[in-house]
Amino acid sequence: MRQNLARRAALVDAAIEVLAREGARGLTFRAVDAEAAVPGGTASNYFAGRDDLLTQAGGRIYERLRPDDATLAAMSGGPATRARLVELVREVVERVTAFRTGYLALLELRLEATRRPALRAVLTERVREDVEANVRRHLDAGLPGDGDAVRMIYLATNWVVVERLTLPGVFPAEDAGALLGALVERLLPADTA
Structure with a gap:
């Protein structure tokens, strides 16, 4: 080779x-x-x-979807509040949907992985690493919510991305942003003073 x-x-x-x-x-x-x-x-x-x-x-695809060091640093900054988490979730959805072909290719690969064990193993490892890295960054930043909350936000935001890329008329960008805000606000407790 x-x-x-x-x-x-x-x-x-x-x-x-x-x-x-x-x-x-x-x-x-x-x-x-x-x-x-x-x-x-x-x-x-x-x-x-x-x-x-x-x-x-x-x-x-996962190499290209991972944020660079500057983006990670910016994500770690700011107040550890529910409102900041809403901003971060919206930013992630925007960053991922900006790599439209990558995410659509990933959907194709996920379907193909149901028939190809080696591909399933690679994707499983990459997705698991990505989820756990998100949980670690969230907890290290002191943002509200626990690991389960981060995983639930991950699952919900992934489907928002699918809707935005495949059927954008179902939830236009502004509607999707409002729903993401409502998700975080309902999932996590209010900030304490």
């Missing part, structure tokens, strides 16, 4: 675009080569097979 890391990353990013646009059934080496604008046969030199490409795409 080829080792040019920049080329491999470009091919995996192209695979994400193909997954989002064509679905898992449309993900072929030929489609990835065309999306990456590389000579035919290039992707097959970098990946052992389709399963390898799917698995690497799953890992790459």
